[in-house]
Amino acid sequence: MKRHFLGFCLAAVLLIGVFCPLARAETPDFPAQALVLMEASTGQVLYEKSAHVQRPCASITKVMTLLLVFEAIDAGTLHLDDVLTASAHAAGMGGSDIWLKEGEQMTVDDLIKACVVMSANDAAVVLAEAVAGSEDAFVERMNARAAELGMNDTVFKNCNGLDEDGHITSAYDVAVMSRALMQHEKIFDYTLIWIDYVRDGQTQLVNTNKLVRTYDGILGLKTGTTSAAGSCISAAAERNGMRLIAVVLGAENTKDRFSAASSLLDYGFVNWKLTTPELPELPELPVTGGMVSAVSLECEAPSGVLTASGDAEIGIKLILPENVPAPVEPGNVLGTAKVALNGDTVQSLKITAKTEAPAITFSSALQYFLACFFAA
Structure with a gap:
């Protein structure tokens, strides 16, 4: 009798595993220190892990930089065909860059392209100086805009994400500013580029976001890697009229970063949907x-x-x-x-x-x- 009972219990467990797979997916885990999955139109968080833990986010900082740049374009104070000149400060940036020389000129369009596709730190500084006069003044605007968006975990110290004491954010705040940037549809003209060129074809740009080539419905958005931040990404995608933002901070390597982001997006698209109700006919x-x-x-x-x-x-x-x-x-x-x-x-x-x-x-x-x- 005991043997039959144990056999029945084992069969029941197996049946539950076969017919209730979503039960196992209710609390997924992905390889990263902090994670957020957000639906873009509502701002609703669908999944989170250490969402408000303050961390560096490397070049994902440029999401805020780009947001302020596109707001300046919308306001008419900056134009895509404006030609900007690299300062000594901009040309002196380290890390990922496009090797701007002091005095070199480039259009806003090409600088945005370099900032988005190649995550160019020098290009980000040129744009920041054009918008606010100096990087320091621009960083003040970054922090003011973060406060307006309710990014309570964030303090910016620079416009490009290079490691600096006190330069911190959180996975939730990254999702918030990513959502704000996505309201500027023009950004996707840049985030979906795989390979392009600047300097009349002399400098090739290859997108640091490999999901652009591999993930169905991908829209972008921004990667980042430093020794302090680890491997990070804010990945946006759209399927069936629903846009999701997957933020991954502190992955051990780029493979884990992309794997976590794509799996997190998959989880959202499988388990959630966005339905627009139809209005009934209005009477007189x-x-x-x-x-x-x-x-x-x-x-x-x-x-x-x-x-x-x-x-x-x-x-x-x-x-x-x-x-x-x-x-x-x-x-x-x-x-x-x-x-x-x-x-x-x-x-x-x-x-x-x-x-x-x-x-x-x-x-x-x-x-x-x-x-x-x-x-x-």
């Missing part, structure tokens, strides 16, 4: 005391709802009054559309007037009566 809303009897409505577009893969009930409930008094002008908020996930509200959308309904006045009523009289 009756108007009291108006020159028209009803107004047409329009509603803000719902954003994607993040759910674990599997069954999830998403619905939209319209909350509107029975009628609304005149006058009504286009854009007036008249109601709300509540987006619910499994009964819990996750989004509240404004329902506004699309058409107008002027209030009835003596003169408007008289004009209406005369118009009807003469039309007859």
